[in-house]
Amino acid sequence: xxxxxxxxxxxxxxxxxxTGHRPDGYHLLDSLVAFAGVGDVVxxxxxxxxxxxxxxxAAGLPVSDDNLCLxxxxxxxxxxxxxxxxxxxxxxxxxxxxxxxxAVLRGLARMGxxxxxxxxxxxxxxxxxxxxxxxxMEGVGEIVTPLPPLPAIPLVLANPGIAVSTPQVFAAxxxxxxxxxxxxxxxxxxxxxxxxxxxxxxxxxxxxxTIAPVIGQVLEALRATGAxxxxxxxxxxxxxxxxxxxxxxxxxxxxxxxxxxxxxxxELAPPLAPx
Numbered sequence: 315x316x317x318x319x320x321x322x323x324x325x326x327x328x329x330x331x332x333t334g335h336r337p338d339g340y341h342l343l344d345s346l347v348a349f350a351g352v353g354d355v356v357x358x359x360x361x362x363x364x365x366x367x368x369x370x371x372a373a374g375l376p377v378s379d380d381n382l383c384l385x386x387x388x389x390x391x392x393x394x395x396x397x398x399x400x401x402x403x404x405x406x407x408x409x410x411x412x413x414x415x416x417a418v419l420r421g422l423a424r425m426g427x428x429x430x431x432x433x434x435x436x437x438x439x440x441x442x443x444x445x446x447x448x449x450x451m452e453g454v455g456e457i458v459t460p461l462p463p464l465p466a467i468p469l470v471l472a473n474p475g476i477a478v479s480t481p482q483v484f485a486a487x488x489x490x491x492x493x494x495x496x497x498x499x500x501x502x503x504x505x506x507x508x509x510x511x512x513x514x515x516x517x518x519x520x521x522x523x524t525i526a527p528v529i530g531q532v533l534e535a536l537r538a539t540g541a542x543x544x545x546x547x548x549x550x551x552x553x554x555x556x557x558x559x560x561x562x563x564x565x566x567x568x569x570x571x572x573x574x575x576x577x578x579x580x581e582l583a584p585p586l587a588p589x
Contacts (some may be wrong), residue, residue, distance in 0.1 A: 315359075315360055315425065317357050317358065317359045318357070318358045318359070318421045318424050318425060319355065319356070319357050319358075320355070320356045320357075320358070320417035320418070320420050320421045320424075321353055321354075321355060321356075321417065321446075321586065322353045322354040322355065322356055322410070322413035322414045322416065322417035322443075323349040323350055323351070323352070323353035323413060323446055323583055323586075324349065324350040324352055324353045324402055324408040324409065324410070324413065324471060325347060325348075325349055325350075325408055325409030325412065325413055325439055325442070325443055325547075325548075326347065326348045326349065326350060326408060326469075326547045326554055326582075327345050327346070327347055327407075327516060327547045327548050328345075328346045328347070328348050328507075328511060328514075328545070329345060329346045329495055329511060329514035329515065329516065329545075330343065330344075330345045330515070330516040330517060330518060330547075330548065331343070331344045331345065331492050331493065331494055331495055331514070331515060331517055332484075332487065332489075332490050332492055332517040332518070333491065333492055333493070333494050334490065334491055335490040335491070336454070340454045341454070341484060341490060342452075342453060342454065343438065343451060343452065343453070343454070343455065344450070344451075344452050344494040344495045345450070345451045345452075345495075346448075346449075346450060346451075346461075346495060346498060346514070347439075347442045347448070347449050347450070347451050348448050348464060348582050348583075349446050349447065349448075349582070349583045350408075350469060350471060350554075350580050350581070350582065350583055351466075351469075351580040351581045351582075351583040352401065352402070352471070352578055352580045353401065353402060353410075353413060354369070354398060354399060354400055354401050354402055354410060354413060354414050354417070355369075355398075355399040355401070355417075356383065356396060356397070356398055356399075356414060356417035356418055356421060357396070357397040357398075357399070358394045358395065358396050358397075358418070358421040358422070358425070359394065359395045360394065360395070360425070361393065361394060361395035362393050362395070363384065363387050363388070363392075363393040363394060363395075363396075364395050364396065365377050365381055365383055365384055365396045365397075365398065366395075366396070366397045366398070367397075367398045367400055368397065368398070368399055368400070369398075369399040369400040369401050370400070370401060371400040371401065371402060371403055371404055372400045374400070374403070374404040374405075374477075375398075375400055375404050381411075382411040382412065382414055382415040382436055382437065382440075383396050383398055383414050383415060383418045384396075385415065385436055386414075386415035386416075386418040386419050386422075386433075386436055386440075387418055387422065389419075389430045389432070389433070389435070389436065390418075390419060390422050390427050390428070390429070390430045391427070391430070392422045392425070392427040394418075394421070394422065394425065396418060398414055403473045403475075403477075403552065403576055404477060405477035405478065405479070405480075406473050406477065406478075406548075406550070406551060406552040407478065407546065407547045407548030407549050407550045407551060407552045408471065408547050408548060408552045409439045409443055409548065411437065412436070412437045412438075412439035412440045412443045413439070413443045413446070415433075415436050415437065415440050415443070416433075416440050416443035416444045416446070417443075419433065419440075419444060420444065420589075424589060429444070434454055434455040434456040437455070438451075438454055438455030439451075439455060439548075440455065441455050441456055441458050442455065442458050445458065445460060445585070445586075446583075446585065446586045447460060447461075447463060447584075447585035447586065448460070448461045448462070448463055448464050448585075449461055450495070450498060452494075461498060461500075462500050462501075463584055463585055464501055464507065464582045465501070465502070465503050465504075465582070466581045466582060466583070466584065467503070467504050467507065467556055467557075467581060467582045468556070468557040468558070468559060468560045468562065468563035468579070468580075468581050469554055469555070469556060469557070469563060469579070469580050469581050469582055470536065470539075470541070470554065470555045470557065470563050470566050470567045470570070470577060470578070470579050470580075471552055471553075471554055471576075471577065471578050471580065472532050472535070472536060472552065472553050472554075472555070472567070472570045472575055472576065472577040473532075473551055473552040473553075473575060473576045473577075474526075474528045474529065474531070474532055474551055474573070474575045474576075475574065475575060475576060476526055476528065476551050477551070478522055478525060478526055478529075478549055478550040478551045479525075479549075480548075480549040482525060483518050483521050483522045483525060483549040483550065484518070484521075484549070485521075486521035486522075486524055486525060487517065487518070487521050488520075488521075489517075492515070492517050495514060496510075496513060496514065498510075504542055504556055504557075504558055505542075507543075507556070508542045508543040508556060511543050511545070512543070516545055516546055516547070516548075518546070518548065518549045518550070519545065519546045519550070522546060522549060522550040522551065526550060526551050528551070529546055529550050529551050529553065531573075532551070532553045532570070532575065533545070533546065533553050535569070535570055535573065536553060536554075536555035536566065536570070537555070539555070539562075539565070539566035539569050539570070540557065540562055540566065541555030541556060541557055541566065542555075542556050542557065542558060543555070543556045544556075556582075560579070560581070563579040563580075563581075564579040566579070567579040
């Protein structure tokens, strides 16, 4: 069997409302999730279960038994020689580990293994990352409602080069019983998406700013370069900005790199092509 290559696109919480807190410690979420045209790449070949990490951010992800790629394969009861090309910053709020785990599960499915149940146990983002297309994610990640795809809106991702602890961000929240998302319309383009997002929140942004104030500088820089809308994704520290033209996104990414930050111009991606 030839090597199987699966993209693991960056996940964006365009809006993220924390709506409750269960007795077992898990938080209830209501999030509009989209995916970017950049991400990690998972390559899989038949063989005993193993993992090799390469790519620009490989140094930040030492191989251990707890790696989500290995945990995903064990959950599926399958073995494979996995190579992960780590193009996204680690612990950055754009679902890198969850997207990688979902890519492993999709790759194993192409190799003839069944998708396992309970993928949310790997992480709240794993079920939505399996589909890698616009969706509403609720509960502890197990409720995923696919939505009509977004247009290819130009996008900049920017990270100030710090890792933010998700448990620490949740612990810093003042309130955990916030209202859910308003009704989600079908978006025709940037203008109506930005207008709708203005009436939503990322409930983790404020506590993340208390832990890493530099996130606020990233958001200010995105807005200063002409982003129609800017917000932190997930628990941070990666932020995104939406732009009206690809050239403006490229100019903005170049400007943000001058701060020594990781920044990339891309777009909101269409759903993964069926295989």
